[in-house]
Amino acid sequence: MKIERLPLAGLAKIIPTRLGDHRGYFAEVFKDGWFRENVADVDFVQENESLSAAVGTVRGLHFQLEPFAQGKLVRCLAGRIFDVAVDIRVGSPTYGQWYGAELSKENGEQLWVPAGFAHGFATLEPDSVIFYKVTAPYSAENDRGLLWNDPEIGIEWPLPLDNAILSDKDTKQPKLADLPPSFQYR
Numbered sequence: 212m213k214i215e216r217l218p219l220a221g222l223a224k225i226i227p228t229r230l231g232d233h234r235g236y237f238a239e240v241f242k243d244g245w246f247r248e249n250v251a252d253v254d255f256v257q258e259n260e261s262l263s264a265a266v267g268t269v270r271g272l273h274f275q276l277e278p279f280a281q282g283k284l285v286r287c288l289a290g291r292i293f294d295v296a297v298d299i300r301v302g303s304p305t306y307g308q309w310y311g312a313e314l315s316k317e318n319g320e321q322l323w324v325p326a327g328f329a330h331g332f333a334t335l336e337p338d339s340v341i342f343y344k345v346t347a348p349y350s351a352e353n354d355r356g357l358l359w360n361d362p363e364i365g366i367e368w369p370l371p372l373d374n375a376i377l378s379d380k381d382t383k384q385p386k387l388a389d390l391p392p393s394f395q396y397r
């Protein structure tokens with residue numbers, strides 16, 4: 212596995228090594244000791260999977276409040292997504308800035324999104340499945356969001372999303388300007 216540090220402090224891309232042979236390939240996609248030493252010294256306590264059937268499905272931007280704030284290690288098992296993290300750590304020099312990466316079954320790349328970021332994605336292919344490990348359990352009471360198309364954040368989604376497919380709650384998320392302070396930058 213290789214790690215690529217990204218412009219927003221704490222964010223990282225992990226590129227597993229695929230060992231190919233005549234049958235296909237083998238790849239180690241997570242190794243606790245390597246992750247703690249090279250990425251973040253965290254415990255993962257839950258694993259999630261979601262299928263989004265249509266191109267142009269947007270899930271996010273989501274985060275959970277402390278003490279249920281979640282770090283997320285995201286990868287795409289089928290299809291292709293544009294995965295986005297937005298820095299919402301008050302005091303961060305990159306507060307309100309976003310980073311996006313294309314994750315796909317084909318590239319096998321993973322995005323590490325530490326607590327303190329809002330996370331979401333848009334699907335670029337039908338039947339896209341994401342799998343992600345999180346560092347805190349789901350807490351509906353502490354589940355919060357940020358508007359996916361807030362012009363102040365200005366995410367450059369790589370496809371037209373005039374008819375984005377969204378959950379009802381994601382159509383009503385607050386804009387960055389209306390977001391109460393959720394995380395302190397450390």
Ligand SMILES: Cc1cn([C@H]2C[C@H](O)[C@@H](COP(=O)(O)OP(=O)(O)O[C@H]3O[C@H](C)C(=O)[C@H](O)[C@H]3O)O2)c(=O)[nH]c1=O
Binds near residue numbers: 259261331348349
């Ligand atoms: C996140 C979560 C949800 N749920 C239940 C709650 C709802 O009944 C149903 C769908 O939840 P939601 O619409 O929040 O699912 P997504 O829109 O995929 O949200 C997720 O997608 C974005 C990209 C994220 O980063 C978050 O991890 C997560 O919020 O699953 C659970 O039971 N456990 C969970 O951990």
